[in-house]
Amino acid sequence: MNIDQEKEWLARAPEDPQAFKRLYDHYFPRLYAYVSYRVGRVQDTEDLVAETFLKAIEKIDSFEWRHKNSFAAWLFSIARNLISNFRRQEQRWETVPLDESPNLQARKLLPEDVVMQKEKFQRLRKLIGTLTPRQQEIITLRFFGGLRNQEIAEILGIDERTVAAHLCRGLETAHRKYINEFVSTEERNRDEQ
Amino acid sequence: MNNKHELTEQDQKLLEKVDQILNSDNGECEMDSLYGFCAHLASTVPQADPSFRQQLEARLVAIVQQRKPCTTRPQYLLTWPRKSLWSCRPLRWALTGSILLLLLMGIMFAIPQTRAVLAAWLGFSFEQQVELQPLAVAVLDHDWRSPLVEAADQSFEVYSVEFPEKRWTLIEESGFSTPHPGSRVVLPNGGDFPIPSYLPPGYRWQDIAAMQGNLVELGFPSLAHQSWAGGGSPMPPYNLRVDYLLGGDREDRVLILAQFQTEGQQGLVFQAFHADETHFGLVIQPAEKEESEGVVFLVGSGDLQEVRVNTLPAWWYFGTWNAAGEWVTDNTWSNLVWEQEGCVYHLVGQDLPLKELISIATSLPSK
Numbered sequence: 001m002n003i004d005q006e007k008e009w010l011a012r013a014p015e016d017p018q019a020f021k022r023l024y025d026h027y028f029p030r031l032y033a034y035v036s037y038r039v040g041r042v043q044d045t046e047d048l049v050a051e052t053f054l055k056a057i058e059k060i061d062s063f064e065w066r067h068k069n070s071f072a073a074w075l076f077s078i079a080r081n082l083i084s085n086f087r088r089q090e091q092r093w094e095t096v097p098l099d100e101s102p103n104l105q106a107r108k109l110l111p112e113d114v115v116m117q118k119e120k121f122q123r124l125r126k127l128i129g130t131l132t133p134r135q136q137e138i139i140t141l142r143f144f145g146g147l148r149n150q151e152i153a154e155i156l157g158i159d160e161r162t163v164a165a166h167l168c169r170g171l172e173t174a175h176r177k178y179i180n181e182f183v184s185t186e187e188r189n190r191d192e193q
Numbered sequence: 194m195n196n197k198h199e200l201t202e203q204d205q206k207l208l209e210k211v212d213q214i215l216n217s218d219n220g221e222c223e224m225d226s227l228y229g230f231c232a233h234l235a236s237t238v239p240q241a242d243p244s245f246r247q248q249l250e251a252r253l254v255a256i257v258q259q260r261k262p263c264t265t266r267p268q269y270l271l272t273w274p275r276k277s278l279w280s281c282r283p284l285r286w287a288l289t290g291s292i293l294l295l296l297l298m299g300i301m302f303a304i305p306q307t308r309a310v311l312a313a314w315l316g317f318s319f320e321q322q323v324e325l326q327p328l329a330v331a332v333l334d335h336d337w338r339s340p341l342v343e344a345a346d347q348s349f350e351v352y353s354v355e356f357p358e359k360r361w362t363l364i365e366e367s368g369f370s371t372p373h374p375g376s377r378v379v380l381p382n383g384g385d386f387p388i389p390s391y392l393p394p395g396y397r398w399q400d401i402a403a404m405q406g407n408l409v410e411l412g413f414p415s416l417a418h419q420s421w422a423g424g425g426s427p428m429p430p431y432n433l434r435v436d437y438l439l440g441g442d443r444e445d446r447v448l449i450l451a452q453f454q455t456e457g458q459q460g461l462v463f464q465a466f467h468a469d470e471t472h473f474g475l476v477i478q479p480a481e482k483e484e485s486e487g488v489v490f491l492v493g494s495g496d497l498q499e500v501r502v503n504t505l506p507a508w509w510y511f512g513t514w515n516a517a518g519e520w521v522t523d524n525t526w527s528n529l530v531w532e533q534e535g536c537v538y539h540l541v542g543q544d545l546p547l548k549e550l551i552s553i554a555t556s557l558p559s560k
Contacts, residue, residue, distance in 0.1 A: 016257070017257045020257045028241070028246060028250075029238075032241045033238045036239035042242070050249050053253055054253070102240065103242075104238060104239060104240060105238040105240045120237055121239060124233075124237050139234075142215070143215065143235050144238060144239070165199070167208070168204040168207050171211070171231060175230040
């Protein structure tokens with residue numbers, strides 16, 4: 001979807017269901033993935049995603065274009081605020097039971113069983129949860145929300161270079177921990193077998 | 194690196210790789226490498242239950258459809274400029290500035306004191322005012338009971354003017370036009386009235402009450418036969434024109450300048466009265482002495498001092514006739530009478546010293 005298309009759909013969305021559906025189809029998977037990593041539980045994710053879109057519809061007339069990707073930043077800002085409120089109530093990074101975790105997309109993955117996919121999600125989510133709050137936010141917005149550094153900078157109110165630096169440090173830390181905790185464990189398990 | 198947010202070459206390469214991973218499906222890397230980890234992360238995307246996605250979509254579309262009938266054209270028109278024209282910052286400032294300017298001008302036009310100044314600044318003027326809005330009313334209203342009522346053998350006529358009590362409020366809030374100090378106001382009866390350019394602090398000229406022209410042309414016909422006097426000799430024919438300039442301050446204290454225009458010997462005597470705070474006028478009687486000339490004022494006992502208005506002789510005294518027909522000698526009513534350019538002027542004010550009366554009198558614009 002290019003910027004002109006998005007502007008056209010956005011202008012028509014308040015009164016044109018088809019235009020709104022196009023925006024919904026474009027942003028739903030990204031928003032869902034981002035919210036999933038932030039809250040973990042499927043039920044909570046669904047509630048927050050639904051609430052985000054409802055607020056977006058309610059406030060769509062007040063949206064103003066500032067740059068070409070500002071609608072994505074605006075939409076994810078709504079989600080981020082809702083997640084902040086939610087987590088303020090929860091007060092912790094909750095470990096979610098497997099049966100309440102989301103499924104993963106089958107993209108570039110071998111056809112593994114559902115449990116394995118959910119374990120993978122939990123492992124990565126737990127890993128991200130060990131990072132600083134800002135690194136967690138930036139990595140989830142970048143990798144699962146599909147936002148660019150410029151859009152993330154706008155949402156967080158910080159410089160784009162700062163976003164890039166946090167992203168690099170966060171990925172390096174997460175990778176290091178991943179190697180230490182999970183890969184090493186898998187190698188040990190293989191050796192034992 | 195001094196700054197913790199400085200990016201190294203390795204960071205730049207990582208960022209490019211992340212872009213590449215997220216923009217394509219090139220995620221096949223070894224997990225023990227950083228790039229491989231990024232690819233692994235990017236491929237671990239949670240997926241919604243399709244039924245939830247569809248239900249939410251149906252719910253949202255229903256909301257949009259519900260909004261559709263309400264989203265009438267005016268709402269569209271409101272939306273359009275906000276997202277295009279209104280988003281242009283210079284235009285937004287210009288529109289905001291214009292609205293504020295118009296608002297300010299509207300306020301200035303609404304305030305009588307600033308209206309003329311603003312109009313002059315904008316290069317136009319208001320229409321020329323021929324007739325003032327009538328603040329003073331009830332000309333020739335005979336509801337004041339003169340002490341002469343009981344005098345069955347005397348002739349007299351009463352000329353009275355009634356005006357609103359809250360004149361200042363009417364002018365300030367309702368925008369009544371007022372005579373401009375220093376000007377000459379053309380009267381409906383053909384004459385004009387010089388408006389003194391000086392006013393005591395806090396005072397303002399408020400209105401002019403003019404005798405009706407047709408009565409003047411008819412020689413101000415006698416009303417004695419229908420007056421409360423109940424008889425007496427008819428009034429002698431006379432030609433008199435009396436006009437009143439009404440002024441006051443915020444406390445609605447009265448300042449009145451009466452202009453008498455009479456031709457030759459009239460043989461008349463005038464009693465200026467103030468029946469109450471909003472009611473004043475004249476009782477006109479035939480003069481008892483044949484030698485009376487011009488305008489003769491009948492006043493009660495008290496000091497009558499001769500003073501000067503410019504170089505002209507004038508008379509200053511305190512007091513007035515009241516509603517009961519009694520002469521009130523307190524110092525509330527201060528009177529100044531003088532003749533200038535063929536007219537007799539009677540200036541009376543409440544609680545005004547002689548100095549102020551003289552200043553007003555000397556500021557009459559000459560013909």
